[in-house]
Amino acid sequence: MDVKGEYRIAAPREKVFSALNDAVVLHACIPGCESLEQLSDTEMKAKVRLRIGPVSAAFSGNVILSDIDPPNGYKITGEGQGGVAGFAKGGAVVTLTEEGGETILKYEVAAQVGGKIAQVGARLITATANRLAAQFFGKFADIVGIPSSAETD
């Protein structure tokens, strides 16, 4: 299951990239994020409450930043254990390009779920990942700049 999207953010690329590395900004943008604790420059510990189809669960796990290439982009991955609800893991490759003083943010998300969530919510995973990604990057664009247009597919 793969989800892609693109946002135009009214801010320079350096500002966008630094926000992508800012735990406070990420905390505000990750849907259902209850806590985000910075462990190192590239590793954070997160607690996230999510609802996927009929299953609601608190996931705890790590968020890792990799392939860091300022200010062109990076890869953000997360893996969470949701107790008896199962597990979710996924990552987004984020690329930033500059266009007329603004930044085009493109993302490509791959996600995998297991356990109860897969058994009863599998048909909803793509829709859920789409929604979560749109929420995350939508909020991010709001915080970092003034979005002039937004589209996802």
Next chain:
Amino acid sequence: MSDRRTRIGDPLPRIEDGRLLSGGGRYTDDLVLDGMCFGYMLRTPHAHARIRSIDTEEAREAPGVLAILTGADLASLGAGQLPSPGGYLRPGGEPMYVPQTPVIATDKVRWVGDGVAFIVAETALQAQDAAELVSVEYEMLEPVVSPQAASATGAPLVWDDCPDNLCFTVEEGDAAAVDEAFAGAAHIVRRTFPISRVTAASMEPRGAIGVYEPDGQRYTFYSGIQRVHLFRRYLAEYILQAREAQVRVVSLDVGGSFGVKGALYHEQACVLLAARLVGRPVKWIASRSEAFLADAHGRDSFYETALALDETGRFLAMKVEGIAAVGAWLQPMMPAFAGNFGALAGVYRTPSIHLRISGFFTNTNPIGPYRGNGRPEASFIVERLIDLAAAQLGIDPAELRRRNYIQPDEMPFRTGLTFTYDSGAFEKSMDMALSLADYARFEERRSAARARGRRRGIGIGNVIERAAPSGYESAELRLDGEGALTVFIGSVSQGQGHETTFKQIASDRLGLSIDRIRFVQGDTDRVFDGEGTGGSRSAALGGSALLVAVDALVAKARPIGARLLQLDPALVRFRDGRVETEDGSRGISLEEIARVAAIADDAETASLLVTRARYRSQAPTFPNSCHVCEVEIDDDTGQLSIVRYVAVDDVGTVINPLLAEGQMHGGIAQGVGQVMMERIHFDESGQLQTGSFMDYAMPRASDMCSMETEGNAQPTATNPLGAKGAGEGGCVGAVAAVSNAVANALSDLGIDHIDMPITPESLWKRIREQG
């Protein structure tokens, strides 16, 4: 009390239905014991992973928690492994690979339903809540999900010391003769067929209660299962390391099994071990989600097949090469399904058949017997190949079958594979079915349907299956001082109506009112012995055991009766519940004889009160039937409707036509489910995607039409009752008949086959592609 003597063959409404339909059933979960606590199995979310660590500390402190059992805890309790008898071979003649399956995973989890900790608490919810607090660290491994993937070179290994995931290979038939026949054949039809993985979805999910009494060190195990005495041995020998006398196994009412409750599962072992540990009864009941996740599934195999014919349409030879999923652990009945593949011979004279099936471990639920267990696959393959050949040769499918039927005067008939048939009038069954289905005027109905925008098709599915092939069953008859009879049988009902069946036989043969007969089953402390239920064997073996017991009882009653009548025993006979003179002028009833026996001092007379018998299968029986299905397909939506369904069956002696018909109806619906909608699906990482009835379709009444069935009983001489078995033929025949009808409906479009499940989506797509 009224005198209701029933006869074998009477359409007697089921005696148990009043109780079961008015809430009087007593299933495992209905049983509430003093001090009972509850178990919950924590299952891994990974299809294949190494367990790095399990931390139960926080969970042990959770409210209500009494005990937590991990694999390591079980080892320290001295728990054994789950039984996996084996008995088949791998290529080259080495024994099949039999894994040592732990009750709870220790080093590795092998499918998403695999248990990692069994939590026991005061309430079921507390146990479930505490499971949230168990923290397990996994190292994920790559899974193999399909038998194809498992058989690939370099595939990840489900069991580390089974180097190719190959559990067994079953090979039967004369390969050289088959090759020779193919080389000289005028026509050859080849096709590959996947058989989808399905689940039984029994109405009552699995469950168990374990009780341990320290005085006498005795265990009682309650669970809805198929074989209580076998479970007693399994539990004693494999799990508890106890003597069988220390274990009592009780199966109360069972809400459907279809094979799935035949094996001993992890949770069942856990309730007994936990009961011993906490000193209280422990109950575990599967939720519906757990049923999908942790029950054995059925089928899941893939076959390359071919049929060779001469220029006149006579079948010369057939070959079938299959790979089948075994799942993550080996169920005790695996791979018995391969033995049922003798049914590839069908009801035809095909002289040479070769079969090879290899079973591979996969990171999925195990595969176990499921109604038909190899028979539906075999029947589907041969009947589908015949229709493909009929289309290729331009011969009517009924006519092509006619040219190849084994005729009654050829019995006993040794088939080209493994079975030797004793009886059956196969062409007659087809003639009856075709007449009932008005086959002759089908083309008129096809045209009329076309005018309504529907494609109509008709398909034949012949069934022959091996039932009751081996083993024995036991029966005991006890008379009390009032002349009432109690029948004890070793087989166990899962809802088929055993109480009615066996009471009816006893009433017929002993001339007793059916109201004066009690029936006891499913309790190792009460039923002295038995093998249990499975493979359509209860009527043929249990019924015959009952007849043998009846004969033994009558043989004891006759001299006692003669003595009471002051007659020479040679001059009396037993008839209609009486020992009487040949002319019937003087006699004494069995009730009166029992009254005397109940207070008799001599052992011989008293022995009338208890009679035990065992009947061992002399030869397999071969129930058979002919199904004719008519379907309509809507081009615009792909909607498939079964509009007519006819089945003529030969189950041998019919004990009760209502029950036989009920077995047929339910079986047909179950086969329709497999062919039209049911499918268990895992994603490539081994996650179960069909984990609820939202994603797993079951057949409903609205998916069926009213079914018409008729009997063409040819009682078998291989057992005293003449019964062949009725439990599985419906399920076997429907898969082929519906598939053939669909192919027939689409023949105008040049479509000759649609893989199961034939859903509206797959039909719509194929019609679009072709149209």
